[in-house]
Amino acid sequence: MRGAVLHGTRDVRIEERARPKIVRPTDAVIRISAACVCGSDLWPYRGNPPITQPTPMGHEYCGIVEEVGSAVKSVKPGQFVIGSFFASDNVCPTCQIGYQSSCRQRELVGGAQAPLLRVPLADGTLVATRDIPSEDLIPSLLTLSDVMGTGWFAADAANVRPGGTVAVVGDGAVGLLGVLSAKQMGAGRIIAMSRHESRQKLAREFGATDIVTERGDEGVARIKDLTDGIGADSVLECVGTGESMQQAIQSTRPGGFMSYVGVPHGVELKGEQLFYSHVHLHGGPAPVRRYLPEMIDLVLDGKINPGKVFDLVLPLNQVAEGYRAMDERRAIKALLCPQ
């Protein structure tokens, strides 16, 4: 089987890898219908932190179950499934309250940029659709595995409410799908922070009512201008840098809610700033599994079309170009077709 392997900074290759197999009785092996490159893949791709050994890449996936372990009960070969990037047992106390991405047994899924993938804890991780979905729905269903689930969590964690004012920091795929999620949750005003025309366009398509191109203090000042001088009710931080966190905190009104879903790199927050900002904070790795059933219905019913974030479609053997295009911000997100 040929899959994507990261060998070092900006060095991702397609090469022969062992065919995934059932290792534990709770595993499943699925045949990937489509995979993609995640914004978080770009951190190690850019050498931050540098990888220490060749690493199979990819953690966003959907596909047809090929084989299941002897203990797997909820999915069976032939079914179309979507799963979270974090495998979970979905029964521990943390899963039961909806934080499957902090499951006691959680395990990062890896190596999805390939034709086949082993998924641990299949019963607690995968959700099957009733029927095999049509081809045109595959991109949207694929996004539910991480990027759309993460945008959805960002909106949920920032307490987006009908009629509320929302600001989204970050115009990557997660930020754009945060806009879509906020719209779906009924936000009245959605301010997208972006300086890229193609991303602004998609943000508007997804429901953004205002675009702010300024950053840092100027960006904060613009958000305040648009929100009675106090800041937005809900702010979604979808980047993960110190600058974007600052921008987000300062853009939130006192008593408002700020979520952070971008994996933080070098972020430090001062207690005093948090204290006097009066902001609610919540975030972390999205508990995608919690939202999967609802999000799958929204896609199958045609209510949301998050697959629009894929503006580059490549056969798997051109994965290196997918990373390059996203690294250089030529593409929002690259879809990879393994077959």
Place this chain on the structure above:
Amino acid sequence: MRGAVLHGTRDVRIEERARPKIVRPTDAVIRISAACVCGSDLWPYRGNPPITQPTPMGHEYCGIVEEVGSAVKSVKPGQFVIGSFFASDNVCPTCQIGYQSSCRQRELVGGAQAPLLRVPLADGTLVATRDIPSEDLIPSLLTLSDVMGTGWFAADAANVRPGGTVAVVGDGAVGLLGVLSAKQMGAGRIIAMSRHESRQKLAREFGATDIVTERGDEGVARIKDLTDGIGADSVLECVGTGESMQQAIQSTRPGGFMSYVGVPHGVELKGEQLFYSHVHLHGGPAPVRRYLPEMIDLVLDGKINPGKVFDLVLPLNQVAEGYRAMDERRAIKALLCPQ
């Protein structure tokens, strides 16, 4: 008029001060029924940070209205009133959503350790009782001005729910009243972290079901032992140091809620820790004004007795002993009688 003035580290004195008067038409002057020393007064008292000029002390107060400015409508001379340590207009957009301590016009009330006090923005800050309360209720009513309001906010911001598990970090007066607040909100289990016998006793009286005497990693391990290994649903951080914040974050279960109400001193939080902890965070200066009407009713109806935190009662001219006793942790909280 003789009132308390801080002159330098551990140097608080009673001395002659100008009689407060109406400066702006929105002011009131009240005759203090009782005042007290706040845990936050101990920071400048201990020289952290050192004060730059002699400073009149005290921001917790209740008393009888002596005089009001021409614009004041909601309170009148002769009424008994309680107000927040932060004056607020109670009409700006931030006040309207219940964050009066971030009011656009907010102003710290100061100099309450004295017989008379000027309160700015009287209409938005003070709440009058229907009748003049009996003497025995004064200590409890006084606590509503800050320490009890802060404990209540700590419990509210940590999302305390009926039947939930709560841990309280800090056994000062705020922490103890956080226990009382959690009990009042219906918490099922309340774990107080304390190693002082008299404070443990009061914590139990206020509703604590468990006492943890360990601190740091050992304290966290004990909390996990008591909570199925995952941590408490709600954790109230009532100290304000880096150590106590760490202890609180690590004691909260994934998806749980942690509040911080102790004024932070030298606290820095790493983004990565917050991200992977999956904790909700909220805190800041308590919006006491929001809670005053409800808390006043609870005291007048005899449902709560937060005045029990005063284990030292002194005439105002012995204020220095009040500071010393609290600094040395001989007293939980000192009540000062100005007349």
